[in-house]
Amino acid sequence: MPGPDLNLEGLIAEVRGLFREADLDDPALEARILVSGLLDMEPAAVISRGPSLVPADDVARIRAAAGRRVLGEPVYRILGWREFYGLKLLLSKGTLEPRPDTEVLVDAMLPILKGLVGQGRKPRVLDLGTGTGAICLALLRECPEASGVGTDVSDDALATARANADLNDIGTRFETLQSDWFSQVRGRFDVIVSNPPYIPSADIAGLDREVREHDPVAALDGGIDGLDPYRIIANQAMQHLADDGFIGVEFGWDQLLAVQAIFEAVGFVVRDAVRDYGGRDRALIFARNAGFSGE
Numbered sequence: 001m002p003g004p005d006l007n008l009e010g011l012i013a014e015v016r017g018l019f020r021e022a023d024l025d026d027p028a029l030e031a032r033i034l035v036s037g038l039l040d041m042e043p044a045a046v047i048s049r050g051p052s053l054v055p056a057d058d059v060a061r062i063r064a065a066a067g068r069r070v071l072g073e074p075v076y077r078i079l080g081w082r083e084f085y086g087l088k089l090l091l092s093k094g095t096l097e098p099r100p101d102t103e104v105l106v107d108a109m110l111p112i113l114k115g116l117v118g119q120g121r122k123p124r125v126l127d128l129g130t131g132t133g134a135i136c137l138a139l140l141r142e143c144p145e146a147s148g149v150g151t152d153v154s155d156d157a158l159a160t161a162r163a164n165a166d167l168n169d170i171g172t173r174f175e176t177l178q179s180d181w182f183s184q185v186r187g188r189f190d191v192i193v194s195n196p197p198y199i200p201s202a203d204i205a206g207l208d209r210e211v212r213e214h215d216p217v218a219a220l221d222g223g224i225d226g227l228d229p230y231r232i233i234a235n236q237a238m239q240h241l242a243d244d245g246f247i248g249v250e251f252g253w254d255q256l257l258a259v260q261a262i263f264e265a266v267g268f269v270v271r272d273a274v275r276d277y278g279g280r281d282r283a284l285i286f287a288r289n290a291g292f293s294g295e
């Protein structure tokens with residue numbers, strides 16, 4: 001039998017206390033995110049609506065979810081969705097949980113897309129390893145004239161990306177394609193983006209438990225030095241990029257020089273280097289080197 005209704009303030013305090021005992025990094029923030037997410041409220045609203053009563057069924061749901069969090073499941077995996085660039089994105093087993101730092105890649109690519117629109121074009125975007133669809137869908141939402149294709153090796157990720165496009169009313173401008181990087185991609189795109197797996201294989205076992213156990217290994221493992229996907233992408237990108245196109249890639253904080261060298265070796269030039277919210281190197285944007293004859 002469900003227990004009594006509880007007031008929201010008391011319930012948040014109870015969850016916060018559980019999270020503090022479990023030694024979570026930010027118990028207050030996580031309690032707010034979990035409770036507001038489960039009650040379909042804005043996180044700020046759970047504070048302003050403190051004294052209101054929470055029905056007993058919801059109290060039971062919230063306590064069960066808090067128990068899962070204490071056992072190590074990430075808060076957004078429990079909710080089943082996460083916000084990215086103002087979009088609500090569903091998560092599934094085959095998708096990486098999109099990280100806020102990836103938003104800086106969207107910020108860097110948007111002016112390029114808008115510039116093309118300013119020239120009267122309808123830009124086409126290719127997102128390699130789309131996962132939830134995060135990068136491509138954010139670009140399409142901000143640039144209504146653009147359309148895009150999200151590729152992945154994971155069926156599950158592609159189904160989730162498709163659902164996210166529909167959920168965010170971008171469905172008619174977004175296609176999914178199962179493809180090992182460029183293998184099934186046809187034609188040229190104005191903008192290519194990718195946040196490929198970039199963790200060296202031997203480092204996976206040492207990642208935080210929450211990442212290691214809940215993000216799919218295919219979204220993390222970038223081969224021996226973490227750079228295999230960049231080599232493949234750089235080698236084939238010229239054939240799929242418009243002559244005046246740009247490619248933007250995310251990478252790990254210590255990989256800037258290596259990624260730059262891989263792309264420069266096949267005839268790209270750096271247009272922009274982007275730092276994340278923590279001030280660490282996070283993304284590079286490349287253009288074709290007009291004088292390079294390696295293609």
Ligand SMILES: C[S@@+](CC[C@H](N)C(=O)[O-])C[C@H]1O[C@@H](n2cnc3c(N)ncnc32)[C@H](O)[C@@H]1O
Pocket residue numbers: 094095096097098099102128129130131132133134135151152153154157179180181194195196197198218219220
């Ligand atoms: C780091 S995750 C990025 C997901 C999403 N773009 C984001 O930023 O949140 C890398 C993605 O690449 C996909 N992937 C891994 N190997 C791939 C391959 N050979 N071809 C295409 N996609 C691949 C994974 O399934 C995963 O969705």
